[in-house]
Amino acid sequence: MNPEKLRIGIGHDTHRLVPGGPLVLGGIRIEYDQHLDGHSDADVLLHAVTDAILGAAGLGDIGEMFPDDLIENKDRNSIEMLQMAFARAGERGFQLINLDCIVFAERPKLSSYKLEIAESIAAALRLKPDLVNVKAKTGERMGQIGAEECMMAQCIALLYQTDE
Ligand SMILES: [Zn+2]
Numbered sequence: 001m002n003p004e005k006l007r008i009g010i011g012h013d014t015h016r017l018v019p020g021g022p023l024v025l026g027g028i029r030i031e032y033d034q035h036l037d038g039h040s041d042a043d044v045l046l047h048a049v050t051d052a053i054l055g056a057a058g059l060g061d062i063g064e065m066f067p068d069d070l071i072e073n074k075d076r077n078s079i080e081m082l083q084m085a086f087a088r089a090g091e092r093g094f095q096l097i098n099l100d101c102i103v104f105a106e107r108p109k110l111s112s113y114k115l116e117i118a119e120s121i122a123a124a125l126r127l128k129p130d131l132v133n134v135k136a137k138t139g140e141r142m143g144q145i146g147a148e149e150c151m152m153a154q155c156i157a158l159l160y161q162t163d164e
Contacts, residue, residue, distance in 0.1 A: 001160065007094070009056025011048035011155040017148055025103065025110075025151075026117030026134065027079050027124060032108050036151060039068040043078035045103055045134075045153040049121060050078070050085045052099065052157035057089035079124045086125050089159065096127060097158040102135045104145045104152040110136035 015036040023032040026045040036042035050062045059065070065088070066073045066081055086096070099121065103110055110117075114134045122129040139145030145152060 005161045006097075007056040007058070007159045007161060009052045009054065009157045009159070011051030011053075011055065011062075011157070012152070013044045013047040013051065014150050014152045015042045015044045015047075016150050023108070024078075025113070026101075027120035028113065028116055030108060030113060034148075039074060040066070040076040040081065041078050044151050045101060045117065045155070046078035046082050046121070048153040048155040049099060049101060049157070050082045052155040053082075053089055053096070053159070054085050056157045056159040057092055057094045059085070059088055059092070082121075082124055093162045094159040095162060096125065096131060097160050098131045098133070099155055099157050100133045100135075101153065101155040102137055104137050104139060104154075106138050106141065106146050106148045 015038045017034045018037040019034055021032045021035055023030040023035050024041055024043050036044055047062055054061055054065065065085060066076065114136055118132040118134040119129045122132045144150050
């Protein structure tokens with residue numbers, strides 16, 4: 001592996017929590033009394049993953065690829081956006097080495113969902129599940145996370161550019 005072909009990207013996203021479930025996170029549905037609000041389906045984790053991949057591939061960001069003033073992006077499925085971004089990176093010869101993600105949420109407790117979420121992201125990208133790691137943190141009852149006003153997510157993607 002040529003280290004000059006490695007590219008790293010970071011993604012970060014925030015969405016407001018509003019009443020009414022279920023919660024859609026990382027492409028899975030979680031029974032909960034709140035959901036994330038936004039122009040698309042507001043999957044905060046998939047948006048962070050998409051931005052990390054686009055960043056690593058030098059392809060800008062999710063807002064440029066899917067402008068929120070376009071009607072076709074309203075309530076858009078975030079799995080589809082992730083797959084389209086990954087395909088765009090693939091067209092440039094990029095393969096994914098690994099993803100590492102953090103979800104910041106006071107509630108619900110996500111530890112029992114982390115594996116299922118990682119598998120969901122890996123399946124969307126047709127990757128082996130062990131290439132995707134998902135962590136969950138609370139806000140320790142501080143700030144907007146701790147007050148359950150919003151959820152945030154971060155992701156780092158490492159890509160490798162093949163020669164084609
Ligand atoms: Zn978002």
